[in-house]
Amino acid sequence: MKNLLTLKTWPAGDVDRLLHQAEESASSRTNRLCGDLTVANLFFEPSTRTKSSFEMAQKRLGLASLCLDASASSVQKGESLYDTAKTMEAIGCDALVIRHPERAFYEQLSGLNIPIVNAGDGSGDHPTQSLLDLLTIKQEFGQFKNVHVVIAGDIKHSRVARTNIEILNRLGAHVSLTGPEKWLDDSTGAEQILSMDEAAEQADVLMLTRVQTERHQGEDLYTKADYHRKFGLTLKREKRMKRDAIIMHPAPVNRGAEIAGALVEAERSRIFKQMQNGVHVRKAVLQHVLELENATIDNALV
Template identity: 50%
Template sequence: MIKLSRLSKELIERILADSIDFANGKAVQATQPIYVSNLFFESSTRTIVSFDMAERRLGLQVVPFNIQTSSLNKGETLLDTVKTLKALGLDLLVIRHPDDRYYNQLKDLDISIINAGDGTGHHPSQGLLDLMTIKQEFGSFQGLTVGIIGDVKHSRVANSDADALRRLGAKVHFSGPEDWFDHGAMMNGTYRNFDHLIPEVDVLIMLRIQHERHRQKFHLAPGEYHQRYGLTLEREKKMKPGAIIMHPGPINQGVEIAPELVESPRSRIFKQIENGVFTRMAILKNALEQRGFSFKEIN
């Protein structure tokens, strides 16, 4: 699974249904040995740990891979590394890489690749866990208004969320520093003034400033950014009843969101983290079933 735009609405709904089943206690195990590895070329906590947890819950054989001690440090290419792991018997790889569309060089290999994030491109598993969290809350996406706020231009989460939400029937709007609005995403949403948007949203997705992807140093102090573009306590009071707050993490408290709101009644931030395991179980199961592997339900 490379990006959500390649999945049909029907497949997205099936993965969400499996995710919710897993959240409700359904358990399955692989019926034969399946070998997987997680190749993370960028730092991660939530994504890599939840993939590892999901793999183990499905009964998969997790083969450790350490970027720092691999032959990549001797000049081996990503393509040759993946070919090597396939030759050694790996069935599926979960890859996070700083390059946009790194997966294009791997498309002709007979091995399952799950994209755990490519540069500023896409983050499909985060998109699906966000969809799961919203579906749990509202039951449907039709007619919902979703605001995605912050460093949109550099956010792979914004790309994945916006495309899928729009196709499932939600209205998507962006806000934050206008210089960070990716006009290439116009087909998936429109830019709005944050204070004007706040009273309309059902779902507010706050984004971290991606300092590591900025070519020029960002000059606003954290407190100034928070007052201009962050979810302050004052802005939260203007949200309509039943509206929820989400954030893909990691969170910079007091910058994109007030500390008091991180675990407030509106917040679903830690629910998103919990749902990451269930969603990634569903993603892995679906990808492996497409390759002919099977799973059995267990008590």
């Protein structure tokens, strides 16, 4: 059985195959597949774009969706994640998409007989976000080799940042970091640390991260304006970026903190493109774990 739990254990060849699949998916709006399969989306944390993106991917593939709102569920009666997931299997779901605040939550779910897609495990991982980031870079540069990616901001609390460092290195990109010193994860190793000014000038890809204020309660925080001036992408810094360099951000964006509001839709910004790619990547992931063939069916009348 296939899952998507973490990219850390995925060979580069498999990542590449999945990105290829996602690119194909991007070129056709609809490719409904045979079958009558149902995917349950279990979100135990708030989410707009990830949840909606998975739902859209399911619609585009002709999959039925069951959406479980954790706040209105038996989870309130203290049911374990395993029992909730096993219930969804028992009632006939064919795969589960799960977001859960607990790191590596999926380790509790090895007893399931249906595929699991990790839609974010606390401060752990968020593999479909990483894949959509990779797709966006690949679309732009055709490859990862020698592309200079600078990841900016709150690396320590960002599940995506840490996964991206690891996999981008594996795929041949050159990864640097920038941001407040205490938020640069020392476990990430040999990368180069840049000032935000240097980052703006040297990056092919300036990958901003959201300041995850809800995850570092109680720490000594910068004011928004302060953060922006020291570590954000200001209008001035953007002007010094390379001609073909792009801006990325997983969103939701704190306008005026990580990035000046006016740059969110700048010509070099790929922020909304990333969201588009999210649907393509999730279609590819669902096809992968459900082992759906790539045959597409024209269904203009359905």
